[in-house]
Amino acid sequence: MNWEIFLASFAGSLIELVEILGIVIVVGRVAGWRNALVGSGSGIALTILLSLFLGKSLTLIPVDILRIVAGILLLLFGQKWTRSIIKYYGGIPKRGGDKEDRLEEELAKEGNQPGWNWFAVVTTFKGALLDSVEVAIAVVTLGAAGGKWIDAISGTLTAAIGLGVVAFLFRTPLKQVPVKPMKFVAAMLLMGFGTYWLGEGLNVEWPGGDWAIVWLPLVWGAFMATTAAFLRWQIGLQKPEEIVG
Numbered sequence: 001m002n003w004e005i006f007l008a009s010f011a012g013s014l015i016e017l018v019e020i021l022g023i024v025i026v027v028g029r030v031a032g033w034r035n036a037l038v039g040s041g042s043g044i045a046l047t048i049l050l051s052l053f054l055g056k057s058l059t060l061i062p063v064d065i066l067r068i069v070a071g072i073l074l075l076l077f078g079q080k081w082t083r084s085i086i087k088y089y090g091g092i093p094k095r096g097g098d099k100e101d102r103l104e105e106e107l108a109k110e111g112n113q114p115g116w117n118w119f120a121v122v123t124t125f126k127g128a129l130l131d132s133v134e135v136a137i138a139v140v141t142l143g144a145a146g147g148k149w150i151d152a153i154s155g156t157l158t159a160a161i162g163l164g165v166v167a168f169l170f171r172t173p174l175k176q177v178p179v180k181p182m183k184f185v186a187a188m189l190l191m192g193f194g195t196y197w198l199g200e201g202l203n204v205e206w207p208g209g210d211w212a213i214v215w216l217p218l219v220w221g222a223f224m225a226t227t228a229a230f231l232r233w234q235i236g237l238q239k240p241e242e243i244v245g
């Protein structure tokens with residue numbers, strides 16, 4: 001088992017799958033579970049078919065290039081969560097509310113009639129397709145870069161099965177499960193693994209050799225925590241009217 005690829009695939013998949021689950025829960029509660037499951041299932045199925053059709057073509061690309069691409073993709077996926085979590089723990093209010101809150105308002109406007117709600121189906125299809133494509137890109141690239149397809153796929157399957165079990169066991173109080181700490185850990189892992197793979201592709205000699213896969217995420221976690229604390233300290237120095245403005 002190549003734990004570098006497994007953990008990178010697991011972390012990269014988990015946060016995107018959480019997004020899909022969040023959309024499914026909102027749509028299912030407001031517009032019916034059949035609409036939510038059909039839409040999300042169709043989006044994920046289409047992504048799997050495209051991955052099976054296009055995945056093997058990546059094996060023709062040199063390994064170092066694939067490692068660079070894998071590192072860049074993980075950094076791109078991780079940076080949005082890094083910025084979001086730093087702002088959250090830094091005390092910067094999020095404008096416009098959460099995505100799930102906005103989606104619930106839109107669904108409520110469309111009404112909640114029994115039967116098919118095509119707005120709900122299309123919404124979950126689009127959300128699941130976009131997020132699962134990101135998962136597929138990361139998994140296929142990591143599998144081709146390291147020549148460890150089983151490890152890359154196993155990481156994603158573990159994330160999917162684990163999240164499914166948690167969703168089933170906590171299906172009633174699911175919205176009470178703390179998401180922010182999980183996002184912090186996922187962002188920390190994505191940025192650390194992304195930095196590692198990018199360096200591997202560029203033939204960087206990391207201090208400690210392969211142990212860099214351990215200390216790089218910890219460095220990113222320390223950076224995120226320090227930055228959030230600095231932002232909160234800055235906000236504490238400001239006047240209330242300056243924070244609102």
